[in-house]
Amino acid sequence: MSAQATSAAEPQRNYLNADYGIKSWLLTTDHKRIGLMYLLTMTLFFFLGGAFAVAIRLELATPHGDLVESETYNKLFTMHGVIMIFFFLIPSIPAVLGNFLLPLMLGARDLAFPRLNLLTWYLFTIGGVFTLYAVVSGGVDTGWTFYTPYSSTYANTHVIATALGVFITGFSSILTGLNFIVTTHKMRAPGLTWFRLPLFVWAHYATSLIQILGTPVLATAILLVGIERLFGVGIFDPKLGGDPVLFQHLFWFYSHPAVYIMILPSMGVISELISTFARKRVFGYSFIAMSSLAIAILGFFVWGHHMFVSGQSVYAGVVFSLLSMLVAVPSAVKVFNWTATLYKGSIQFSTPMIYALGFLGLFTIGGLTGLFLATLAVDVHVHDTYFVVAHFHYIMVGGALMAYLGGLHFWWPKITGRMYPEFLGKISAVIIFLGFNLTFFPQFLLGYLGMPRRYHVYPDEFQVLNVLSSAGASILGLGYLIPMAYLVWSLKYGKRAPSNPWRASGLEWTTPSPPATFNFDRTPVVTTEAYHYSEELGAPRTGTDVREVEIV
Amino acid sequence: MSDPGGAVLHQFDDLDQQVEAGRLGMWAFLIQEVLFFGGMFAVYAVYRHRFPESFAEGSHHLDVLLGGVNTVILIGSSLTAALAVHAAERGHARGIVTWLVGTIVLGGAFLGVKAVEYSHKFHDGLIPGSGFVSAQFETENVEVFYSLYFVLTGMHALHMVIGVGIMIWLIALTLRGYITKERQQYIEFFGLYWHFVDIVWIFLFPLLYLLGRHG
Numbered sequence: 001m002s003a004q005a006t007s008a009a010e011p012q013r014n015y016l017n018a019d020y021g022i023k024s025w026l027l028t029t030d031h032k033r034i035g036l037m038y039l040l041t042m043t044l045f046f047f048l049g050g051a052f053a054v055a056i057r058l059e060l061a062t063p064h065g066d067l068v069e070s071e072t073y074n075k076l077f078t079m080h081g082v083i084m085i086f087f088f089l090i091p092s093i094p095a096v097l098g099n100f101l102l103p104l105m106l107g108a109r110d111l112a113f114p115r116l117n118l119l120t121w122y123l124f125t126i127g128g129v130f131t132l133y134a135v136v137s138g139g140v141d142t143g144w145t146f147y148t149p150y151s152s153t154y155a156n157t158h159v160i161a162t163a164l165g166v167f168i169t170g171f172s173s174i175l176t177g178l179n180f181i182v183t184t185h186k187m188r189a190p191g192l193t194w195f196r197l198p199l200f201v202w203a204h205y206a207t208s209l210i211q212i213l214g215t216p217v218l219a220t221a222i223l224l225v226g227i228e229r230l231f232g233v234g235i236f237d238p239k240l241g242g243d244p245v246l247f248q249h250l251f252w253f254y255s256h257p258a259v260y261i262m263i264l265p266s267m268g269v270i271s272e273l274i275s276t277f278a279r280k281r282v283f284g285y286s287f288i289a290m291s292s293l294a295i296a297i298l299g300f301f302v303w304g305h306h307m308f309v310s311g312q313s314v315y316a317g318v319v320f321s322l323l324s325m326l327v328a329v330p331s332a333v334k335v336f337n338w339t340a341t342l343y344k345g346s347i348q349f350s351t352p353m354i355y356a357l358g359f360l361g362l363f364t365i366g367g368l369t370g371l372f373l374a375t376l377a378v379d380v381h382v383h384d385t386y387f388v389v390a391h392f393h394y395i396m397v398g399g400a401l402m403a404y405l406g407g408l409h410f411w412w413p414k415i416t417g418r419m420y421p422e423f424l425g426k427i428s429a430v431i432i433f434l435g436f437n438l439t440f441f442p443q444f445l446l447g448y449l450g451m452p453r454r455y456h457v458y459p460d461e462f463q464v465l466n467v468l469s470s471a472g473a474s475i476l477g478l479g480y481l482i483p484m485a486y487l488v489w490s491l492k493y494g495k496r497a498p499s500n501p502w503r504a505s506g507l508e509w510t511t512p513s514p515p516a517t518f519n520f521d522r523t524p525v526v527t528t529e530a531y532h533y534s535e536e537l538g539a540p541r542t543g544t545d546v547r548e549v550e551i552v
Numbered sequence: 553m554s555d556p557g558g559a560v561l562h563q564f565d566d567l568d569q570q571v572e573a574g575r576l577g578m579w580a581f582l583i584q585e586v587l588f589f590g591g592m593f594a595v596y597a598v599y600r601h602r603f604p605e606s607f608a609e610g611s612h613h614l615d616v617l618l619g620g621v622n623t624v625i626l627i628g629s630s631l632t633a634a635l636a637v638h639a640a641e642r643g644h645a646r647g648i649v650t651w652l653v654g655t656i657v658l659g660g661a662f663l664g665v666k667a668v669e670y671s672h673k674f675h676d677g678l679i680p681g682s683g684f685v686s687a688q689f690e691t692e693n694v695e696v697f698y699s700l701y702f703v704l705t706g707m708h709a710l711h712m713v714i715g716v717g718i719m720i721w722l723i724a725l726t727l728r729g730y731i732t733k734e735r736q737q738y739i740e741f742f743g744l745y746w747h748f749v750d751i752v753w754i755f756l757f758p759l760l761y762l763l764g765r766h767g
């Protein structure tokens with residue numbers, strides 16, 4: 001391997017400067033470039049979904065519906081949900097960080113099926129275009145859950161275009177999962193046994209299983225709704241003998257596991273961040289690895305907790321309640337192990353670590369309130385209130401999104417070859433943490449006091465908490481704009497990144513920043529377990545270390 | 553690194569790795585297909601359990617003879633597909649083309665018979681939606697049966713059409729000399745897909761045409 005290539009001069013040939021033409025991006029099969037294309041598309045969707053959230057919080061600042069009509073409000077929360085879930089959260093970490101990192105972490109030149117990988121981006125984008133069409137041509141108002149018979153018979157908004165968008169994007173998700181599974185099985189470098197894999201890889205493997213096993217059922221459900229809506233056949237419509245609750249079963253059979261599609265990859269990110277910035281091997285490595293699989297499997301048997309009040313049998317409710325509590329166990333195993341990793345670690349409060357610590361607190365709150373909701377009697381009280389809204393935002397935004405941002409900062413030097421400004425990074429991580437809590441903690445209280453979700457008019461006594469929430473949302477929004485600005489700024493003005501700025505242990509850090517097109521000059525041979533922080537590596541940092549770890 | 557015939561793609565070390573990756577990918581794809589049809593079969597099971605008489609009455613209006621003929625045709629097409637795979641294993645380009653053409657003919661025959669059945673249903677007022685004549689039935693909710701009949705057989709037929717498209721592409725590749733012994737997996741993986749589509753029908757035929765017929 002060529003020695004010491006890093007200096008202030010133009011970096012050596014890498015995947016970014018290999019070619020500059022637009023075709024070299026749109027027709028690329030390089031997993032790193034595809035990851036970047038996802039990053040760009042998804043950031044657009046994130047800010048679009050965020051714009052709907054802004055409108056929602058503005059409307060809710062006052063108890064009267066003085067900004068929008070109720071029909072418009074229905075569209076706002078529907079499109080916020082559809083875009084954030086299907087076009088941001090589900091693909092976010094796997095499609096951006098997973099795509100970029102999986103082959104690097106495995107010591108491979110690319111994913112097993114590079115062209116299929118490119119196809120997933122096109123499917124994602126085409127699905128996005130259908131959904132955008134629905135947005136600009138008047139929107140859709142069914143809620144992101146598309147409950148029948150409203151969605152199939154009564155809604156007079158753009159259900160078909162939206163459903164088609166979600167359906168197509170689903171294939172993108174399935175094929176990404178398929179690619180990751182095959183790559184993890186067949187493309188590991190010599191010596192990289194299953195229990196030497198980074199936990200990021202384990203998490204993505206478990207996620208991919210859910211993508212393959214769950215997403216097709218969502219496709220079935222959406223297909224049946226579409227057919228019923230287009231041709232007026234009776235599948236879910238009770239007038240024609242159909243059963244609307246059956247749709248809910250199919251929908252949640254996917255959409256509960258989909259929660260784990262969103263949160264498992266972020267757990268993988270957190271394992272990497274915590275071990276790097278505590279400079280310790282992750283405590284209970286195999287427990288964390290196995291708990292990912294346990295979550296993936298158990299997650300398929302809890303969907304009924306969304307239907308405690310939908311007329312499902314009470315015995316089914318009891319079983320689903322019990323199983324839902326069981327699925328909290330592997331999540332708790334992870335949290336305890338991360339905490340144990342922090343214990344007596346030499347902790348370094350870099351930006352990614354602040355996000356990781358934020359994740360720990362927020363995910364724990366989100367997880368524990370999930371237990372409230374899994375409890376039958378409590379759920380009857382808080383079902384369809386802001387308590388639920390706060391709960392899943394603690395998981396999705398406090399958990400998945402914090403980890404996504406933490407991971408993005410952590411691997412930004414590897415991805416772009418540039419350092420981001422650390423001070424601004426820390427400031428905005430703290431702003432996001434505070435803004436998030438101010439936005440969503442009041443919603444727990446609102447829900448517990450009985451404010452239902454999905455209404456834009458509410459009794460006056462709820463206004464104080466709603467104003468707090470809206471104020472928090474504006475802080476949160478600002479918090480997201482700062483990284484957006486300085487990350488873009490860093491592309492041109494950031495310090496050039498050394499190959500391993502964090503002195504982390506993964507294989508990806510043995511490549512130059514940014515890596516060459518085929519990642520490794522020679523296939524690396526792995527001889528140690530993951531997170532191998534020896535005494536020497538664990539020692540406090542002395543200047544910037546640009547030493548390249550000898551591979552082979 | 554060994555690369556006989558230049559068939560190894562850049563991301564793989566050798567042909568073995570490439571073949572194994574492709575095979576695992578194909579099986580993973582079929583698993584998601586199982587789940588896709590599984591969702592529809594689950595819907596079928598729920599409604600069959602809820603309306604057993606309607607389902608029995610509905611299935612009486614299906615043409616068992618045509619359905620049976622189609623079952624035989626499709627099993628025959630599985631044989632020709634298997635023979636195409638066999639020819640690919642031995643690198644016989646002519647054999648591949650012959651047997652794939654045979655599979656296309658049988659698949660086309662199946663789709664033709666299916667089209668005849670659909671047009672009969674149309675004339676009999678059995679197309680769900682506004683044109684459905686429910687007065688001809690003694691039980692209610694037969695429309696649910698026919699909704700599922702069309703969704704299930706329609707999705708199956710769609711998979712067959714896609715399969716025919718893939719075969720045309722494979723024949724073109726073979727004629728251009730691209731499918732060598734080192735690239736026999738193209739045919740093997742298609743064979744897996746085609747057998748899967750056949751197996752779906754092997755479930756559909758009894759569930760839709762036979763079950764409860766003499767009840």
Ligand SMILES: [Cu+2]
Nearest residue numbers: 256303305306
């Ligand atoms: Cu759930």
